Amino acid sequence: MFSEEKIQKIRNQFPILKEKIYSNTLVYIDNAATTQKPLQVIRASQDYYSMMNANVHRGLHYLSQKATIQVENTRKKIQRFIHAKYSSEIVFTKGTTESINLVASSISSLIKEGDEIIISFSEHHSNIVPWQILCKKKGAILKIIPIYDNGFLKLRDFEFLISKKTKIVSVSHISNVLGIINPIKYIIDKSHEYGALVLIDGAQAISNLHLNMQDLNTDFYVFSAHKMYGPTGIGVLYGKKEILEIISPYQFGGEMIKNVSFEKTTYSDLPFKFEAGTPNIEGIVVWKSAIDFVKKIGLSNIQYHKKELLSYAIQRLRTIDGIQLYGELKDLSKKSSIISFNLNKLHCFDVGSILDRLGVSVRTGHLCAQPLMNFFQVPGMIRASFSMYNTIQEIDCLFEGLLKAKRILLKN
Numbered sequence: 383m384f385s386e387e388k389i390q391k392i393r394n395q396f397p398i399l400k401e402k403i404y405s406n407t408l409v410y411i412d413n414a415a416t417t418q419k420p421l422q423v424i425r426a427s428q429d430y431y432s433m434m435n436a437n438v439h440r441g442l443h444y445l446s447q448k449a450t451i452q453v454e455n456t457r458k459k460i461q462r463f464i465h466a467k468y469s470s471e472i473v474f475t476k477g478t479t480e481s482i483n484l485v486a487s488s489i490s491s492l493i494k495e496g497d498e499i500i501i502s503f504s505e506h507h508s509n510i511v512p513w514q515i516l517c518k519k520k521g522a523i524l525k526i527i528p529i530y531d532n533g534f535l536k537l538r539d540f541e542f543l544i545s546k547k548t549k550i551v552s553v554s555h556i557s558n559v560l561g562i563i564n565p566i567k568y569i570i571d572k573s574h575e576y577g578a579l580v581l582i583d584g585a586q587a588i589s590n591l592h593l594n595m596q597d598l599n600t601d602f603y604v605f606s607a608h609k610m611y612g613p614t615g616i617g618v619l620y621g622k623k624e625i626l627e628i629i630s631p632y633q634f635g636g637e638m639i640k641n642v643s644f645e646k647t648t649y650s651d652l653p654f655k656f657e658a659g660t661p662n663i664e665g666i667v668v669w670k671s672a673i674d675f676v677k678k679i680g681l682s683n684i685q686y687h688k689k690e691l692l693s694y695a696i697q698r699l700r701t702i703d704g705i706q707l708y709g710e711l712k713d714l715s716k717k718s719s720i721i722s723f724n725l726n727k728l729h730c731f732d733v734g735s736i737l738d739r740l741g742v743s744v745r746t747g748h749l750c751a752q753p754l755m756n757f758f759q760v761p762g763m764i765r766a767s768f769s770m771y772n773t774i775q776e777i778d779c780l781f782e783g784l785l786k787a788k789r790i791l792l793k794n
């Protein structure tokens with residue numbers, strides 16, 4: 383856990399944490415949905431528009447070159463952050479969702495009728511629907527890796543599902559509902575034995591784990607900036623160079639072309655072939671500050687702090703009579719700092735509204751994972767997810783809030 387002094391120093395970097403919600407101090411524990419932004423990031427956004435706004439890659443003029451250099455610097459920074467081999471393997475997108483859509487669309491020419499695509503039971507909707515649509519379009523079959531009651535993937539079943547017919551396997555690195563860290567290295571290697579491509583949804587992992595694309599050897603890895611203290615509307619598709627080279631572009635227009643005539647168009651080299659139109663230049667430039675911020679505090683230190691918070695939260699919430707906690711709770715080395723639960727069969731929205739009145743921001747509902755809700759036979763859950771700036775006192779606020787919700791809602 384960060385010392386009292388250190389945590390205050392970190393919290394001072396996040397102006398929003400001083401906001402009052404219905405006259406209560408904000409307790410922001412919805413970090414799996416999006417994280418708050420530090421001053422360094424907020425200032426970088428202002429600096430970008432104050433000092434370097436211009437379009438990239440086209441202009442020869444000073445500002446355009448400056449903006450282009452900054453964009454390419456972020457690309458290199460992300461390459462190093464995830465240990466990709468080449469910076470041209472980093473494609474900027476709107477975020478995780480768009481990255482998955484890009485891959486599902488661009489590999490479509492490789493999918494034939496009767497081919498199979500494998501995902502898991504615990505995926506976010508954005509890692510379900512694009513594959514469903516692709517299967518429908520191509521007459522391919524979507525197969526689902528089942529899970530145990532504790533949320534772990536049934537790897538034996540995965541071994542039965544995978545075959546020479548499997549063209550792509552797409553699973554999350556960390557479940558956004560249960561926080562479970564999936565054994566993706568095993569899944570990647572097994573899939574490659576059958577010649578299948580692998581996409582890993584890293585939306586939750588990017589702020590939690592040290593990533594090394596070359597060790598993982600995944601074909602695609604996707605994530606968003608806004609879940610790692612960066613801006614919304616910007617994310618990355620990492621793809622192995624040799625695969626990005628053979629798959630089709632996703633969108634067409636400016637930036638992504640080499641030569642255009644009315645007879646024929648040739649495409650740009652990587653990564654620009656996948657970056658049609660003016661990108662979110664500000665988002666890209668500002669993202670770099672978020673990565674610098676994380677590196678300054680240290681991913682390992684952040685990990686350690688969040689793990690302690692999770693451990694405390696589990697201990698504390700467990701003592702509440704009638705609480706139902708979902709997913710793995712014992713081996714915290716296999717879990718990120720996400721905890722989902724329900725209270726005494728109360729509707730999660732009712733509990734969430736009372737917490738909100740107390741200034742406690744949690745996520746409630748199906749958490750973008752309706753199949754997983756069906757698995758647990760609930761309409762929704764309450765999710766608390768912690769970040770580097772959260773404290774023990776804030777978990778106590780959640781705890782007290784839940785007791786209060788019980789007192790109010792069970793009386794009626």
Ligand SMILES: *Cc1c(COP(=O)(O)O)cnc(C)c1O
Pocket residue numbers: 414415476477478479480506508509554556557558583584585586606
């Ligand atoms: C947040 C999230 C997504 C979607 O990310 P966007 O930034 O909304 O595109 C996908 N998968 C997981 C596991 C997530 O947590």
